[in-house]
Amino acid sequence: MASFESGKARPSSAHTYDPEAYGRDQADGYDERVRSELDPGPAVERLVALAEGGPVLELGIGTGRLALPLARRGVPVHGVDASPEMVAGLRAKPGGADLPVTIGDFADVDATVEGGFSLVLLAVNTIYALPDQEAQVRCFANAAHHLRPGGRFVVEGWLPDLASFHRNRTTRFRQREERAVTIEVVELDPVAQRMSVTSVRLEDGSVRVTPLEHRYA
Numbered sequence: 001m002a003s004f005e006s007g008k009a010r011p012s013s014a015h016t017y018d019p020e021a022y023g024r025d026q027a028d029g030y031d032e033r034v035r036s037e038l039d040p041g042p043a044v045e046r047l048v049a050l051a052e053g054g055p056v057l058e059l060g061i062g063t064g065r066l067a068l069p070l071a072r073r074g075v076p077v078h079g080v081d082a083s084p085e086m087v088a089g090l091r092a093k094p095g096g097a098d099l100p101v102t103i104g105d106f107a108d109v110d111a112t113v114e115g116g117f118s119l120v121l122l123a124v125n126t127i128y129a130l131p132d133q134e135a136q137v138r139c140f141a142n143a144a145h146h147l148r149p150g151g152r153f154v155v156e157g158w159l160p161d162l163a164s165f166h167r168n169r170t171t172r173f174r175q176r177e178e179r180a181v182t183i184e185v186v187e188l189d190p191v192a193q194r195m196s197v198t199s200v201r202l203e204d205g206s207v208r209v210t211p212l213e214h215r216y217a
């Protein structure tokens with residue numbers, strides 16, 4: 001098994017990148033985890049205004065956290081996602097079976113509609129799932145390809161809080177419930193702009209360990 005010390009060169013994960021991996025690791029319990037942290041209300045209000053009637057293309061539609069309330073507000077939404085597990089979560093919800101979804105990698109997939117989209121959306125750091133700058137630039141070009149003239153591309157993303165890292169490592173509290181805690185062990189590679197997160201959830205009688213890779217921009 002290979003191991004890497006902080007600060008030493010790591011192999012490029014671009015070669016091993018699997019767009020389906022996120023859903024395999026995260027689909028189970030995704031809605032419960034994000035419910036307490038991400039209130040879709042204000043985002044949906046803003047997106048309804050920006051969409052100007054739509055249609056909207058959501059790259060990484062997931063389980064429909066934003067797409068379903070947008071659709072309920074009368075905005076037609078199409079989705080793209082690489083994960084059958086995440087899309088199954090969407091399909092299981094009221095209205096989720098009605099949204100057209102293209103399965104594929106949003107850096108390259110073609111989901112064009114006649115007339116184009118008024119808004120292309122990439123929410124909650126999903127752009128950082130792409131493994132390197134080249135793939136992220138391709139994704140921007142692909143978003144432009146789907147927009148009608150004057151359309152908008154909305155990208156939501158954080159910047160790492162560098163002050164919270166010591167020697168490019170940190171451990172952070174995520175959630176506490178009466179009989180469960182979630183903590184994250186995080187390593188930063190500021191040169192490659194990569195953040196590798198291993199999330200550990202300790203629950204009465206079980207331990208769940210899940211990895212997450214971000215290439216932040």
Ligand SMILES: C[S@@+](CC[C@H](N)C(=O)[O-])C[C@H]1O[C@@H](n2cnc3c(N)ncnc32)[C@H](O)[C@@H]1O
Nearest residue numbers: 019060061062065081082083086105106123129
């Ligand atoms: C953080 S979740 C966001 C889901 C939803 N947009 C939300 O706001 O809750 C990221 C989603 O993007 C999908 N995804 C990640 N990388 C992808 C890729 N390269 N191509 C297509 N979908 C991808 C994942 O399967 C997952 O459903």
